[in-house]
Amino acid sequence: MKFAVIVFPGSNCDADCFHVVKEVMGQEADYVWHQDQTFKAQYDCIVLPGGFSYGDYLRTGSIAKFSPIMIEVIKFATQGGLVLGICNGFQILTEAGLLPGALVRNKDLKFVCKDTFLKVENNETPFTLDYTQGQVIQVPVAHGEGAYVCDEATLEKLKANKQIVFRYSTSGGETSPECNFNGSSDNIAGIINEKGNVLGMMPHPERCAETVLGNDLGKHVFTSIVSWLKGGRRNGE
Amino acid sequence: MESKTDNKPWVELGLTDYEYEMIKGILSREPNYVELGMFSVMWSEHCSYKNSRPVLKTFPTKGAQVLQGPGENAGVIDIGDGLAVAFKVESHNHPSAIEPYQGAATGVGGIIRDVFTMGARPIALLNSLRFGSLSSARSRYLFNGVVSGIAGYGNCIGIPTVGGEVYFHPSYEGNPIVNAMCVGILEHKDLAKGVASGVGNPVMVVGAKTGRDGICGASFASEELNEASEEKRPAVQVGDPFMEKLLMEACLELIKTGYVVGMQDMGAAGLTSSSCEMASKGDTGIEMDVALIPRREKGMNPYEIMLSESQERMLVVPMKGKEDQVKSIFKKWGLDAVVVGIVTDDGILRIKEGEKVVAEIPAKALTEMCPVFEREAKMPEQLAEIQKCNLGELPEPTNYQKTFLDLLARPTIASKEWVYEQYDYMVGINTVVRPGADAAVVRVKGTKKGIALTIDCNSRYVYLNPYVGGKIAVSEAARNLVCTGAKPLGVTDCINFGNPEKPEIFWQFKEAARGIGEACRALNTPVTGGNVSFYNETKGEAVFPTPTVGMVGLIDDIEKVCTLSFKNQDDLIYLLGENRDELGGSEFLVMYHGLEAGMPPDLDLEKETSLQECTLKLIKEDLINSAHDCSEGGLSVALAECCLAGGMGAQIRLEESTLRPSSLLFGETQSRIIISVSRENADKVKAMAQSHSLPITKLGVAQGKSLVINGNSFTINLTLNEIEARYKGAIPCLMKG
Numbered sequence: 011m012k013f014a015v016i017v018f019p020g021s022n023c024d025a026d027c028f029h030v031v032k033e034v035m036g037q038e039a040d041y042v043w044h045q046d047q048t049f050k051a052q053y054d055c056i057v058l059p060g061g062f063s064y065g066d067y068l069r070t071g072s073i074a075k076f077s078p079i080m081i082e083v084i085k086f087a088t089q090g091g092l093v094l095g096i097c098n099g100f101q102i103l104t105e106a107g108l109l110p111g112a113l114v115r116n117k118d119l120k121f122v123c124k125d126t127f128l129k130v131e132n133n134e135t136p137f138t139l140d141y142t143q144g145q146v147i148q149v150p151v152a153h154g155e156g157a158y159v160c161d162e163a164t165l166e167k168l169k170a171n172k173q174i175v176f177r178y179s180t181s182g183g184e185t186s187p188e189c190n191f192n193g194s195s196d197n198i199a200g201i202i203n204e205k206g207n208v209l210g211m212m213p214h215p216e217r218c219a220e221t222v223l224g225n226d227l228g229k230h231v232f233t234s235i236v237s238w239l240k241g242g243r244r245n246g247e
Numbered sequence: 248m249e250s251k252t253d254n255k256p257w258v259e260l261g262l263t264d265y266e267y268e269m270i271k272g273i274l275s276r277e278p279n280y281v282e283l284g285m286f287s288v289m290w291s292e293h294c295s296y297k298n299s300r301p302v303l304k305t306f307p308t309k310g311a312q313v314l315q316g317p318g319e320n321a322g323v324i325d326i327g328d329g330l331a332v333a334f335k336v337e338s339h340n341h342p343s344a345i346e347p348y349q350g351a352a353t354g355v356g357g358i359i360r361d362v363f364t365m366g367a368r369p370i371a372l373l374n375s376l377r378f379g380s381l382s383s384a385r386s387r388y389l390f391n392g393v394v395s396g397i398a399g400y401g402n403c404i405g406i407p408t409v410g411g412e413v414y415f416h417p418s419y420e421g422n423p424i425v426n427a428m429c430v431g432i433l434e435h436k437d438l439a440k441g442v443a444s445g446v447g448n449p450v451m452v453v454g455a456k457t458g459r460d461g462i463c464g465a466s467f468a469s470e471e472l473n474e475a476s477e478e479k480r481p482a483v484q485v486g487d488p489f490m491e492k493l494l495m496e497a498c499l500e501l502i503k504t505g506y507v508v509g510m511q512d513m514g515a516a517g518l519t520s521s522s523c524e525m526a527s528k529g530d531t532g533i534e535m536d537v538a539l540i541p542r543r544e545k546g547m548n549p550y551e552i553m554l555s556e557s558q559e560r561m562l563v564v565p566m567k568g569k570e571d572q573v574k575s576i577f578k579k580w581g582l583d584a585v586v587v588g589i590v591t592d593d594g595i596l597r598i599k600e601g602e603k604v605v606a607e608i609p610a611k612a613l614t615e616m617c618p619v620f621e622r623e624a625k626m627p628e629q630l631a632e633i634q635k636c637n638l639g640e641l642p643e644p645t646n647y648q649k650t651f652l653d654l655l656a657r658p659t660i661a662s663k664e665w666v667y668e669q670y671d672y673m674v675g676i677n678t679v680v681r682p683g684a685d686a687a688v689v690r691v692k693g694t695k696k697g698i699a700l701t702i703d704c705n706s707r708y709v710y711l712n713p714y715v716g717g718k719i720a721v722s723e724a725a726r727n728l729v730c731t732g733a734k735p736l737g738v739t740d741c742i743n744f745g746n747p748e749k750p751e752i753f754w755q756f757k758e759a760a761r762g763i764g765e766a767c768r769a770l771n772t773p774v775t776g777g778n779v780s781f782y783n784e785t786k787g788e789a790v791f792p793t794p795t796v797g798m799v800g801l802i803d804d805i806e807k808v809c810t811l812s813f814k815n816q817d818d819l820i821y822l823l824g825e826n827r828d829e830l831g832g833s834e835f836l837v838m839y840h841g842l843e844a845g846m847p848p849d850l851d852l853e854k855e856t857s858l859q860e861c862t863l864k865l866i867k868e869d870l871i872n873s874a875h876d877c878s879e880g881g882l883s884v885a886l887a888e889c890c891l892a893g894g895m896g897a898q899i900r901l902e903e904s905t906l907r908p909s910s911l912l913f914g915e916t917q918s919r920i921i922i923s924v925s926r927e928n929a930d931k932v933k934a935m936a937q938s939h940s941l942p943i944t945k946l947g948v949a950q951g952k953s954l955v956i957n958g959n960s961f962t963i964n965l966t967l968n969e970i971e972a973r974y975k976g977a978i979p980c981l982m983k984g
Contacts, residue, residue, distance in 0.1 A: 020489050020492055022674055026674070033692075061405055062402075062489060065403060065488065067489065120669055121671070123669070123670060123672055152402070152671040152673060154402075217676050222806070
């Protein structure tokens with residue numbers, strides 16, 4: 011399997027995603043520079059990493075969507091290729107129109123870095139098939155603008171299509187308002203597009219993919235991708 | 248002569264008549280205004296260490312592990328296998344007092360540059376912060392702004408802020424302390440230095456454009472704060488972490504090419520300091536044309552260009568002929584890289600504007616020829632009285648459980664979660680031990696190694712007895728590292744004191760340095776660099792003397808890292824070290840009795856060394872399951888921290904013997920570590936302690952969800968939820984004001 015990790019100026023989780031794909035998962039990975047006009051290799055999955063692309067100036071992810079490589083990323087996604095956007099990557103995906111809604115400032119207006127519990131709401135996606143339905147996983151967040159918002163109609167659609175993949179919950183799996191620390195609509199931590207090949211999530215699975223870091227439950231986002239690809243299943247085909 | 252005494256531009260710039268005469272002597276003429284400005288910043292305490300140099304020389308700086316001692320952008324120590332750690336701490340106190348967000352942010356930016364300038368990739372940030380009481384609105388404003396500024400910069404650039412300390416004391420009300428420390432990893436072969444050598448090599452300015460911000464920041468940092476300080480807001484720089492991220496990536500890419508002869512951060516005193524220091528170290532000169540320097544404002548004159556402290560800029564001397572390669576790397580990252588001058592052989596820093604020479608100064612005149620003062624040192628008159636205060640007759644608390652809870656809620660002791668949750672402490676996926684522990688631990692990818700990091704100082708101890716306080720600062724830092732299983736390797740220190748021209752302040756400094764030096768020798772942790780910040784005074788009142796000690800240690804096998812939390816039901820809990828009747832300088836004493844008096848706890852370096860050696864062996868041999876240093880709040884608070892960290896309670900029985908319960912529970916006796924041990928290892932642990940002539944006392948058993956501490960005349964019995972509510976709730980509650 012070959013992964014591409016896109017590097018925007020200001021990306022800072024690029025090396026972390028690269029490390030997990032290559033060293034932890036033992037898969038092939040390339041860094042792809044945001045100025046590249048085309049992909050120089052055939053990729054099975056594209057990762058948009060976290061960070062502060064373009065310093066988050068103007069609005070998170072809003073400048074990155076104009077990087078030349080995004081035309082290729084959008085083409086790849088429309089053809090059914092797997093795209094994973096984490097944190098700033100999620101913000102870029104919404105700005106680029108690959109995912110609905112937007113990410114706005116956390117409700118208490120402060121950056122928050124901590125472990126959160128996520129409930130896996132849909133394990134039938136290429137990114138979550140190695141989890142069980144309803145499984146609760148501990149995954150860290152680190153963001154200042156991670157409150158997911160969308161209009162009522164979109165929210166209904168997300169629910170109806172099972173596009174809500176992760177929601178903030180208690181350790182027991184209760185998606186109560188108390189664990190909605192950033193003020194996201196309906197405790198949303200991660201969503202997938204309608205076709206089921208583009209996932210955006212604010213929490214960082216790459217930060218909990220090795221036991222030495224205290225928890226490796228995030229690894230299964232990556233193992234799921236590999237399982238899915240090995241199964242030869244590609245959405246949209 | 249008459250007109251000169253009426254109008255002394257050098258006084259305005261912070262130079263004395265004596266220094267002005269020296270400058271005239273060096274130049275054999277009157278300096279022009281540009282030159283005067285350059286002297287004023289380079290001869291400021293911030294850049295020259297003119298008041299501290301003779302004392303700093305007494306620090307031990309050598310050791311087999313030291314690859315680069317003081318004098319470079321950062322110290323570098325060997326961690327084996329061709330790898331090294333570069334690290335340094337720096338203060339940004341005055342800018343933070345005036346403009347907390349930008350002051351703190353640019354402090355972080357500056358220290359990061361110091362580390363990547365050495366060729367190291369920064370992997371961790373720490374900070375040591377001090378503010379006045381949180382009951383004051385201004386302190387809350389400063390605290391909030393400083394934490395946001397550190398978060399804003401560190402999070403964006405993507406270097407995790409993994410640890411630090413925050414203290415609150417009225418002496419910092421007008422003059423907060425903001426010390427930032429950065430740690431990076433490099434391969435020995437990539438070690439870069441700030442030296443301009445090779446006559447004919449080009450001199451390049453890279454990174455951000457130069458503006459009018461931060462002009463004379465170094466001089467501003469070297470005077471006391473007063474009502475007029477607010478007007479110096481323009482002397483505070485503005486940070487752009489996105490720009491620095493690009494600069495960092497470009498510089499690290501450049502260093503890998505091997506084309507770099509020398510590289511220096513443009514920090515305090517900007518272009519002036521970087522150019523004269525590089526030339527001075529290289530025994531060369533530099534000729535530069537300020538007209539070539541990329542600027543972001545129109546009409547800047549040579550004085551402003553030379554003294555601007557615009558952030559995110561570096562001076563690079565590459566090999567001649569490699570200019571285009573340098574430019575193309577910076578262009579990729581969207582940054583300027585412009586040849587502005589050349590390395591010469593005449594030892595002169597010659598600044599031109601086009602064809603016109605606007606300054607011509609021997610480089611070493613700005614660096615090495617700065618006057619050095621041997622200040623008078625005198626013990627403060629009232630200190631002997633304060634030390635002699637009789638603490639033996641104080642009444643005991645009426646309710647130990649309440650006192651214990653109150654102590655946990657003291658902002659200095661309480662959980663700093665409110666602070667570190669604003670920092671991204673995980674980016675880089677190396678953080679193995681997170682903030683809130685004795686020391687942070689980051690792994691070194693591709694190896695089994697871990698680096699343990701801490702920054703420490705109890706300034707009340709230093710105030711009560713600077714010599715002992717200095718020893719404690721170093722010993723406690725080392726003890727913190729040891730509790731994770733790391734061998735302490737080296738120190739970077741940040742001296743934050745009042746006005747050194749006052750003999751009492753200078754005495755504090757000298758005595759603290761004596762203590763630091765002695766402890767560093769005993770623990771084999773040489774000082775590899777640091778920073779001196781004097782003039783931390785408001786309206787003539789100095790802050791508590793605050794020599795913060797940043798320390799780095801090595802863990803050979805990251806799998807063996809030890810943490811503070813009680814882990815297993817039924818593990819035995821022991822204390823290594825002994826309890827003594829020492830309430831002087833304790834947080835309890837100031838909280839309950841309103842006294843900042845007595846002698847601080849004693850520190851015996853021999854005992855400390857055995858304690859640390861023993862603990863390290865216990866961890867290496869897998870004999871203990873947790874280790875935690877006893878510090879502010881004493882044994883009871885340390886036990887609570889061990890419980891909260893893992894959600895495991897404890898049943899403790901303390902034998903009072905001759906000790907007062909208050910000393911036993913809340914005294915801050917040094918050289919004590921709480922460990923928890925599986926029952927089957929108890930005998931081996933006791934034997935190991937005895938072989939190090941170390942007292943070991945059984946305290947109790949880990950169990951349940953409550954902390955129970957019993958003695959003959961006291962009982963503390965609280966659920967972990969009750970304890971956590973006070974410990975974690977205190978700061979958020981105060982910040983709601």
